[in-house]
Amino acid sequence: MAASASSSLLSSRSPIKLTSLSSLTWRLPVSVSLPRHQRRRASPVFVVLSMDAKPTVLVAEKLGEAGLDLLKEFANVDCSYNLSPEELCTKISLCDALIVRSGTKVSREVFESSGGRLKVVGRAGVGIDNVDLGAATEHGCLVVNAPTANTVAAAEHGIALLTAMARNVAQADASIKAGKWQRNKYVGVSLVGKTLAVMGFGKVGTEVARRAKGLGMHVIAHDPYAPADRAHAIGVDLVSFDEAISTADFLSLHMPLTPATSKILNDENFAKMKKGVRIVNVARGGVIDEDALVRALDAGIVAQAALDVFTVEPPPKDSKLIQHENVTVTPHLGASTMEAQEGVAIEIAEAVVGALRGELAATAVNAPMVPAEVLTELKPYVTLAEKLGRLAVQLVAGGSGVKSVKVTYASARGPDDLDTRLLRAMVTKGLIEPISSVFVNLVNADFTAKQRGVRITEQRVLLDGSPESPLEFIQVQIANVESRFASAMSESGEVTVEGKVKDGVAHLTKVGGFEVDVSLEGNIILCRQVDQPGMIGTVGSILGEENVNVSFMSVGRTAPRKQAIMAIGVDEQPSKAALKRIGEIPAIEEFVFLDL
Numbered sequence: 001m002a003a004s005a006s007s008s009l010l011s012s013r014s015p016i017k018l019t020s021l022s023s024l025t026w027r028l029p030v031s032v033s034l035p036r037h038q039r040r041r042a043s044p045v046f047v048v049l050s051m052d053a054k055p056t057v058l059v060a061e062k063l064g065e066a067g068l069d070l071l072k073e074f075a076n077v078d079c080s081y082n083l084s085p086e087e088l089c090t091k092i093s094l095c096d097a098l099i100v101r102s103g104t105k106v107s108r109e110v111f112e113s114s115g116g117r118l119k120v121v122g123r124a125g126v127g128i129d130n131v132d133l134g135a136a137t138e139h140g141c142l143v144v145n146a147p148t149a150n151t152v153a154a155a156e157h158g159i160a161l162l163t164a165m166a167r168n169v170a171q172a173d174a175s176i177k178a179g180k181w182q183r184n185k186y187v188g189v190s191l192v193g194k195t196l197a198v199m200g201f202g203k204v205g206t207e208v209a210r211r212a213k214g215l216g217m218h219v220i221a222h223d224p225y226a227p228a229d230r231a232h233a234i235g236v237d238l239v240s241f242d243e244a245i246s247t248a249d250f251l252s253l254h255m256p257l258t259p260a261t262s263k264i265l266n267d268e269n270f271a272k273m274k275k276g277v278r279i280v281n282v283a284r285g286g287v288i289d290e291d292a293l294v295r296a297l298d299a300g301i302v303a304q305a306a307l308d309v310f311t312v313e314p315p316p317k318d319s320k321l322i323q324h325e326n327v328t329v330t331p332h333l334g335a336s337t338m339e340a341q342e343g344v345a346i347e348i349a350e351a352v353v354g355a356l357r358g359e360l361a362a363t364a365v366n367a368p369m370v371p372a373e374v375l376t377e378l379k380p381y382v383t384l385a386e387k388l389g390r391l392a393v394q395l396v397a398g399g400s401g402v403k404s405v406k407v408t409y410a411s412a413r414g415p416d417d418l419d420t421r422l423l424r425a426m427v428t429k430g431l432i433e434p435i436s437s438v439f440v441n442l443v444n445a446d447f448t449a450k451q452r453g454v455r456i457t458e459q460r461v462l463l464d465g466s467p468e469s470p471l472e473f474i475q476v477q478i479a480n481v482e483s484r485f486a487s488a489m490s491e492s493g494e495v496t497v498e499g500k501v502k503d504g505v506a507h508l509t510k511v512g513g514f515e516v517d518v519s520l521e522g523n524i525i526l527c528r529q530v531d532q533p534g535m536i537g538t539v540g541s542i543l544g545e546e547n548v549n550v551s552f553m554s555v556g557r558t559a560p561r562k563q564a565i566m567a568i569g570v571d572e573q574p575s576k577a578a579l580k581r582i583g584e585i586p587a588i589e590e591f592v593f594l595d596l
C-alpha cells in the first residue's frame, strides 16, 4: 500500500510520519445489527435490542438448562429439536439467533432462507465444520462457538477409548453378555512405556498428552502451528508428521477437519505406520479415510481403532468399519458429560446474548474482534467513519463508479496502538449501504466491498504530540469520480471529506479544500457561495419559513469576500420547494442536500 499523504494533509497539519497499514497487528471486532428498518439511526457497532424488540433464539439441539435459563432472560426461546433441513429453513426466517451442536447442518440455504433476520449462529461446542462459514459471512451473520467448556470431557473420552481399546473392554463386555467367558481371547496390551503420538496439540490434544504422561506413556506430538515451548513445558516433543506416524504405538487424533487434514490418515500414510499401531479418534471422522482404515485393519497394520466420530454421523448400520471386531465405537460422546454440557450451554448462551446485545463476542469465529476497552474508546470514531462514508458516497455524481476509496487516519498513536479495522468496516458500511440493498456490518464489510469491486486502501498519518485521543481526524477520498458538488473535489481530483470527534461527537471538518465545522447529526446542506454579509440569515430564514430546524451552521472560506462553503445541519429533510428557494439565492453557486 502506498504510504504518501495528500498535499492538503501535509500542509494543514504538523505531523508527520507515514506508516503503511500492512504492518499493523489486527485484533478482530464484532457487530450485530437490527433489522434494516430499525437500524437507520442506530449506532453501527453497539446495537442494543430494545425491550419491545425481544429477539427469538432457535435452539435446534439439546442444550443444558443453565444456558436455556440465561437465554430466556433475554429472548424468546424456541427449543425445536430434530428439525429436518426444510423445517429449519422455514423456521429460520423468524429467528434472530440459532444455537446448534454438531448434529445440525447450518447450510447456505439456512442463511438464504433467513431473509437477513438471522444475526448470530451459536455452536454449542468447538467444531464449526457443520456451519457454512462463508455463507454466514456473506449474509453478515456472526458465528460464535464455545471452544473451552468441553475440552476436558473430550480429552477424558480420548483416554477412556485409549484404555478401553488396549484392554478390549467393549469387546469383552459384549462377549460376556452373549454368555461367553473368553479370557484368552481378550488379552490386551499395556500402555506404560509405549509411544503415543498426539496429532494436533491444541486444547484437547494437550489435555490428552498430560493424562497419557500420567499413565507412563512416552508422548510425542505433531502440530505445525503449536509452539514447541508449550509442548516442552509438559515434557512433549513436537515432531514431523512422518516421524509421529512412523514411531507411534498409539495415535490420538486432535486436529480440526480442514482441507489439509481431510483423510490425512489414508492408504499412503497407513503404510508408513508401525505394524500393530492403535488409533483413537475423538476429533472428526473426516480426518481418516475410513475405507483405507478398514484395509489397514484387515492387513494387520492397524491392530485396533477406537472411534467417537465418523465421516457421516450416524454412520451406516452395515458399515464395515463399525462392524469390525477390532474397532470400538461411541456415538460422538466426547463432549457428553453433565459438566461439559452445562459449561457449553452457559458459554454459548452468554456469547449469543452478548452478540445480540451488540457486545463483543470473544469467541467469534468469522468476525473481527477488539477488546472491550478499545471498542469503547473507538466508539465515536466508529460513528465518524460511517458518516464520512455516507457523506462521501452521496457526493458522487458519476465517473467510473465507487471503486477506489482511500481512508486516511491521522493519529499520534503508534501503528500497533490503533486498530483501524473497525473503522474501515464502518467506512465501508457508510459507502455501500446508501447505494445498495446490502446490509453491511463488521462481519461482511470486507467481503461486500470486495464483491462490489470497491478497493479500500488505508493510510496512516502519524502526528507528533501526545496520543490522548486515538485519532485526530479521518479523511475519506473517492477517486475517479465526478461530484454533485464540485467544491467537494480535492486539488488532486478526489471527492474528499474529513472529520474529527469533538466532545465525543462526530464533526465534518473539511469538504474538498474547504474547512467547515458541522456536527454529523441529522442532515446537512452544503452550499458554495460568494462570501458576503447576510447569507446565513437568508438561508436560515428560508429554512425557518419551511419549518426546518437548523441545528447549526458553519462557514469556511478561501478568503474574505471570495468563495465560501456553508454547511448547515438540519433536523428535518427540507422540502423540494425549500431547497429550490435556497438554490435560487443569487450568491449560491451550488448546493447539495446530504442525508446522514
Ligand SMILES: NC(=O)c1ccc[n+]([C@@H]2O[C@H](COP(=O)([O-])OP(=O)(O)OC[C@H]3O[C@@H](n4cnc5c(N)ncnc54)[C@H](O)[C@@H]3O)[C@@H](O)[C@H]2O)c1
Pocket: 126, 127, 128, 147, 150, 151, 154, 199, 200, 201, 202, 203, 204, 205, 222, 223, 224, 225, 226, 254, 255, 256, 257, 260, 261, 282, 283, 284, 308, 309, 332, 333, 334, 335, 336
Ligand atoms: N468428539 C467430541 O465430542 C469432541 C469434543 C471436543 C472437540 N472435538 C474436536 O476435537 C478437535 C480438537 O479440538 P480442540 O478444542 O483441541 O481444538 P484446538 O483448535 O484447540 O486444537 C486443534 C489443534 O490442531 C492443530 N492443527 C491444525 N491443523 C493441523 C494439522 N494439519 N496437523 C496437525 N495439527 C493441526 C492446530 O494447530 C491446533 O493446535 C476439533 O476437531 C474438535 O471439533 C471433538
Ligand SMILES: O=C(O)[C@H](O)COP(=O)(O)O
Pocket: 101, 102, 103, 124, 125, 126, 127, 128, 150, 332, 333, 334, 335, 336
Ligand atoms: O466439536 C465439538 O465440540 C464436539 O465434537 C462436540 O460436539 P457435540 O456438541 O455435538 O457433542
